[in-house]
Amino acid sequence: MSQSNSPDVIVVGAGVVGAACAYYAARSGLSVTVIDRGPVAGGTTGAGEGNLLVSDKEPGPELELALLSTRLWRDLADTLPPGTEYEPKGxxxxxxxxxxxxxxxxxxxxxxxxxxxxxxxxxxxxxxxxxxxxxxxxxxxxxxQDAQVQPALAAAHLLRASGARVRTGEQVTAVLTGGHGEVRGVRTPAGDTHAPYVVNATGTWGGELARLAGSHLPVxxxxxxxxxxxxxxxxxxxxxxxxxxxxxxxxxxxxxxxxxxxxxxxxxxxxxxxxxxxxxxxxxxxxxxxxxxxxxxxxxxxxxxxxxxxxxxxxxxxxLPDHLPALGADPHVPGLLHACGHEGAGIGLAPATGAIVADLIGGKEPALDIRPFDPGRFAATT
Known part of the structure; x- marks a missing residue:
């Protein structure tokens, strides 16, 4: 995969959700750059226990996302190095x-x-x-069906397997947009990086990145x-x-x-x-x-x-106030996709999130109905 200062996708956030987005986007043939102001897994991922749970979820959209992720984590356990410490212990x-x-x-x-x-x-x-x-x-x-991984190692192995260019220690200070408000890339102190798609995988800082792009998420x-x-x-x-x-x-x-x-x-x-x-x-x-x-x-x-x-x-x-992640296209900024707000379930839900983001960028139908996760559901609170 060729890498340049103009990748197909910029993923902001090098936690496990961002790593999964990079992994599945790269598998679909896209060139990916991952940018994080800190180290890999330096935020919520590094402070997590690594739970991959279905047991704590009410029937509904989050449980559907968890069941899809459960299947994908099993596949990843056969693909990624054993250092992720995947353990289907129940x-x-x-x-x-x-x-x-x-x-x-x-x-x-x-x-x-x-x-x-x-x-x-x-x-x-x-x-x-x-x-x-x-x-x-x-x-x-x-x-x-409950399982566990070592979350920081899982994020690192997903990023390594993706082949993405990873830039840590760089703060995104602006989301670049074109004349029609569409995404053109991001700005950091190191300069501008151009791409037609930016993925907001910044976890607890998801609302701040949305604000930089001129949108809104109440994370x-x-x-x-x-x-x-x-x-x-x-x-x-x-x-x-x-x-x-x-x-x-x-x-x-x-x-x-x-x-x-x-x-x-x-x-x-x-x-x-x-x-x-x-x-x-x-x-x-x-x-x-x-x-x-x-x-x-x-x-x-x-x-x-x-x-x-x-x-x-x-x-x-x-x-997020309704306990569901924001997953999908921003309603106001074409080319901006959100993958944040998973609360305590981000490690478990990461593979399904990454696969859905890759499908959306590639124009494919996701494996499940993502309307309940629509980032636009919070527009009325702006």
Missing amino acids: GLVVAAHEGGMAALRTFAAKQRATGVSAEEIPADRLHDLEPHLAAGLAGGFHYP MPRRGFVLVTEPLPRVVRHKVYAVDYVADVASGSAALQTSAVVEGTPSGPVLIGASRERVGFDRTLSTEALRRLADGATALFPVLAGVRVMRTYAGFRPY
Whole structure:
């Protein structure tokens, strides 16, 4: 693939969504340049746990996107180097009381109708899946389609496999447009790069890039913390979370919300989440959030009470008010495509997002109906 200062497509953002856009665009024969003001996976991707989930999604457009991505991640696992740490380990959602189990049964029944595999696990079988789970839980549901990757490595391998020209440490300061408002490229301190298509894959900064182009997206950051333990034997086999996590994902509250999410990794550390709050880009350590995360994790896995936490980190999920990403052509700026606002699901939804963006640029019909993700749905709020 020839590379020049006039590629076919400029992808702004070198996180996993931008990397997937570059990968699928390049596979379709397009020359691609990726530009990011920071390093590869330096934003939300690098602060993620690498979850590829269907278990937490209501039937609807996001679940359809997740199911497509699940299939594509399996294909990528056979294509990309093993360093992505793709692990189809499955998820386990547990309930402490029978009321929670009833809610899980209703939720799983609706999901099964859309192609999700969900198996009810009675209380006396939970320890077959997770021997170190707390006693006395009411039961749970096993989701074999849930998986995990190491997100920063996945982004790096996708970019490398794409053959795209990657320019890091360059801030896009303007989106160049022509006489009819159409995209002509971008400007950075290094100069102008021309292309007929620009993809906004800037995550939490998606609204800022839209503004530079003269458009509008109400993307807001939603902060979350992760605790990372010392390396351990595989004491947690699946992604395990409590039933209230599903409600937290769907909530629009700006207040601090926490729910127990615990998973092991191939390299040994256990990752503990999840918290959500809208505090802008404030990275101040919240001892209250960390305390809640630790309490929730040890309530699910008492064995973790004696384990050292080696570090903690914060990240910002790119939140849109209706919890759906902006995916597709901008209604005001021809040639500008948005691929942002995935909130906490960007790593899981990245391949489907990238494939759809490549189809749109190539004039092909995407594999699913993307009208619910139309960036123009927010035009009335401008």
